Amino acid sequence: MKISLIVSMILAGMLLYPGTTIVQAEITDQLVAEDNCVSCHLEMEILPADFQKYDIHLQRGLSCAGCHGGDPSSDDPEESMDPKKGFIGKPALKDIPQFCGKCHSNIDFMRTYRPRIATDQVQQYYTSIHGKKLKSGDTKVAECVSCHTAHAIPSGKDGRSTVYPLNIPSMCDKCHGDSEHMKGYKIPTNQFEKYARSVHGINLLENKDIGAPACNDCHGNHGATPPGIESVSHVCGGCHVNNLDYFKESPMSEPYVDLEIHACEQCHGYHEVSKTSDEMFGVSEKSVCNECHTEADAGYIAAQKIHTSLSNFVSAYDSAEAQLREVQKKGMDDVEVLFLLKEAHQVLIHTRTLTHTFTPSKVEEKSQEGIEKSRQALEIASLEIEDYYFRRRGFGIATLFITVLVIALFFRIRSMDKEEK
Amino acid sequence: MKKIGEKIYTWVDERYDLSPILKFMSEKNVPVHHHTVWYYMGGVTLFLFITQVVTGILLLFYYRPGADSAYESMRFILTEVNFGWLIRSIHSWSANLMVFFVFVHMFSTFFTRSYIKPRELTWLTGFALLALSLGFGFSGYLLPWNELAFFATKVGTDIVGVIPVIGKPIMAVLRGGEDVTGATLTRFYAFHVAMLPAIFTVILFVHVLFVQKQGMSEPEGLSKTKKTMPFFPDFFLRDALLWMIVLNVLLFLAVFYPWDLGFKADPFSPAPAGILPEWYFIFMFQTLKMIPAHVLIFEGEVLGILFFMIAGLAWALVPFWELKSKRKGLSNPMNIVGIISIIYIIIMTIIGYTS
Structure with missing residues (x-):
């Protein structure tokens, strides 16, 4: 009893230790070696093409029978794949949501793996366009396997996962970008190209910022709908x-x-x-206000005022920032200027957000606050630059004074030497 | 004005009899020969020490030791205190120049054989002043509590800890614990502003007293017709002239190359790349880096530290083991020892900065 307790504690410790991945890999290797489904299919070279040992189900000890049923302890194919023993085999496309939902919709079962895991995926799926169409018999639409794969499902936080944030746009694009596949659905197939050019796409795909929205952040995950x-x-x-x-x-x-x-x-x-840019507001050619408003209407005048407030603020901020660079270039103290400019930048973000009120007075009021902060930063930066030249002038005067003293001493020493001779 | 001066002199003279001092000063002469220039090095070092004391006291008005206040008070000195930037920069630059001139003074003394009998104790006190100057540099480096100083102190005290038997206890005493923390900072502060200045002042007084008592040493082998100049005012005015030039150089360095404050030390952050001690420790640091981890059965670092300890001791005791020779120039064994030492220090320093 005591020995088994100690062994259990050691095993638990091993799982908690940073070497968990190694331990899991060993479990997977053992599972693959002892499971008759895997060993037999491996020997006959008929393992699924996407079979990966990093699959999270395998990692957690769920082998083929965990989903497909049957008896993996028997090496007799007829016995191990006997429907009487629960063998399902390859499910039909239309049945896949229920196939996965057997476990994933069962909170009692799923909470043994993660207490706060969601179990409403299948329910949500049937509210999505994909789910509705699948129910109506359209098997071209995406079901669980289309997005997650069948036998290579790592955790969603794993970079190899098809649903890892960076991989989502290209994963959706596999179907949505395929004009042949999408024929008949009457929706465009260039979303990915457009998204990749967008500020969201650039941040996610180029800057690898996984905080940037991918397709699912706007359209939903399992309940995907426009x-x-x-x-x-x-x-x-x-x-x-x-x-x-x-x-x-x-x-x-x-x-x-x-x-x-x-x-x-x-x-x-x-x-x-x-x-976005400040040019979007106003009455210039780049402005989007022009699309609806015409000269002299109230919206046109408001847009003009908002743009003027923003421009004045940005101009004051830019001047202070340029002076800050000069301070830094001269190696003077930039802390206070930096602090004020950070505050001004916060105000600038707020002012730009306030443009969505479409109320010139609100934007103007906030702009004035930012202009004042920028003015203070500019003033301190100018004092620093003035101090820079003051130091040099001071050094020049000190040098002049010392040089006069040195020359006087030199002549005094020379005259003393002459007297001694 | 002159009358007031005379009155003060008479007042003091009546009570303390200043005539022996005046007699000594008027009779004090300095030998004149082609090595006279080296006599000024001690004076320049003294001037830089005085600068250190004055600027150090001014910094003390605002500096607050402590892991949470040292860096902030330094920033305050640099940004808010009138001429704080100048005082701090002069303090840092004069510290470095002082160490440089201590080395120049020491090597000039070495090459002119000024350490030989009867000036053995002058050399020994001078060596002690060199060691204390390095101590000043090491302890003062940490006081701004910036990233570079923090990790350099960590490395420096780690090296001390490698010394067999006594290393670990010394390291613990220096650090005020196992690691470099705020306790180390307050400890280094105490060393820097109290302990070291007190010891330094006493030894400096003794050193100068020896020089005054024995007079300036004259190198051997000079012409027999001795030429001298009075210390007052001839030598003194020349000294003053040089001091003013050094002061101007200090101002130039402080204005055009102000000393950086860097980033505040964060004990939990990893050590940044390029951590180096002060330039005058680089030759030792680089040597320790280059020694293999193990030499025969000994640890390389331990061997390196023992080497420097023995070399330092040998250097301090030069007057007692000097290899006597009447040869001049490169054929004199002591000159070879000195030149090899200088070349070694320079090469190791260059490698330290470039590797």
């Missing part, structure tokens, strides 16, 4: 909370609903959301 007119702003507002709140209270909110215009999408686009 957001409707009502919900599109909520999708963007999920992350851009303040922008949405300001917009809702803005004078633009109601007319947008009346005109059935997508709130965010109207100015920013959707898959191809480009990086």
Whole structure:
């Protein structure tokens, strides 16, 4: 009893120790070696093409029979793959959600692996376009295996996973970018190209910022569905909370609903959301306000005022930043200037967010706050630069004074030497 | 004004009889020959020490030792205190120049054989002053509590810990514990502003007293017609002239190459690349780096430290084992010892900075 307790504790310790991966790999190797399904299929070279030992099910001790049923302890194929022993074999495409859901929808079973694991994937799936179409008999649509693979499923946090954030856009694009596959669905197939050019795509795919939204962040995961007119702003507002709140209270909110215009999408686009700039506001050619407003209407004037406030602020901020670079170049103290400019930058972000109120007075008020901070930073930076030249002038005067003394001493010493001679 | 001066002199003279001092000063002469220039090195070192004391006291007005306050108070000195940047930079630059001139003074004394009888104790006190100067440098380096100083102190005290038998206890005493922490900082502060200055001042007084008592040493083999110049005012004015030039150099360095403060030390962050001790420790640091981990049955680092301890002891005791020879230049064995030492220090320092 005592020995088994000690052994259990050692094994538990081994699993908790950083070497867990090594221990798991050993378990997997042992499982593969002892499981008759694997050893037999391996010998006959009929293992599934995507079979990987890093599959999380294998890692957690679930072998083939865990999903496909049967008796892996028997080396007799007829016995091990006997339907009477629960053998299912390869499930039909339409049955895959239930096939995976056997375990993944069972909270009692799943919580033994992770207490807070979600078990509503199948339920959500049937609310999605994919799920609805599968139910109606369309087997071209995505089911569990289409996104997760069948036998190579690592944890979603593993970079090898098809549903790891960086891999999601290309995973969705496998079907959604295939015009042949998508024929008949009447939706475009260039979303990936557009997304890759967007500010979200650049951040995720080029900068490898997994905090940037991928397809699922807007469309949902298992309940994937295109957001409707009502919900599109909520999708963007999920992350851009303040922008949405300001917009809702803005004078633009109601007319947008009346005109059935997508709130965010109207100015920013959707898959191809480009990086915003202050030029988007105002009345110049780059402005998006021009698309609806014409000269002299209230919106046109408001856009012009907001752009002017923003430009004045940015100009003050840029001047202070240029002076900061000069301070740094001269090796002077930049701490206070940096601090003020950080504050000004925060105000700038807030001011840009406030443009979604479409209220010139609010933007102007915040801009003035930022201009004041930038002015203070500029003033301190200028003092530092002045101090830089003061130090040099001081050194020049000191050198002059010392040089006069040195020359006087030199002549005094020379005259003394002459007297002694 | 002159009358007031005379009155003060008379007042003091009546009470303390200043005539022996005046007599001594008026009769004090300095030999004149083609090595006279080296006599000024001690004076320059003294000037830099005085600069250290004055700027150090000014820094003390604002400096607050402690892991949470040292760096912040240094930043305050550099950014808020009037001319704080100048005082701090002069303090740092004069510290480095002082160590440099201590070395120049020492090697000039070595090559001119000024250490021989009867000046053995002058050499010994001078060597003690060199060791204390290095101690000043090592302890002062940590005081700003910046990243570079923190890790350099860690490495430096680690090396001390390698010394057999006594290393670990010394390391613990230096650090005030097992690791370099705020306790090390306050300890180094005590060394830097109290202990070392007190010992240094006493030994410096004795050193200068020996020089005054025995006079300047004259190198052997000079012409028999001795030429001298009075210390007051001739030599003194020349000294003053040189001091002013050094002061101007100090100002130039402080204004155009102000000493960096760096980033605040974070004991939990990994050591940044390029951690180096002060330049005057580089030759030893580089030697220890280059010695293989094991030499026969001995640890390389231990051997290296023992080598420097023995070499340092031998250098301190030069007057007692000097290889006597009447040969001049490179054929004199002591000159060869000195030149090899200088070349070794320079080469190892260059490798230390470039590797």
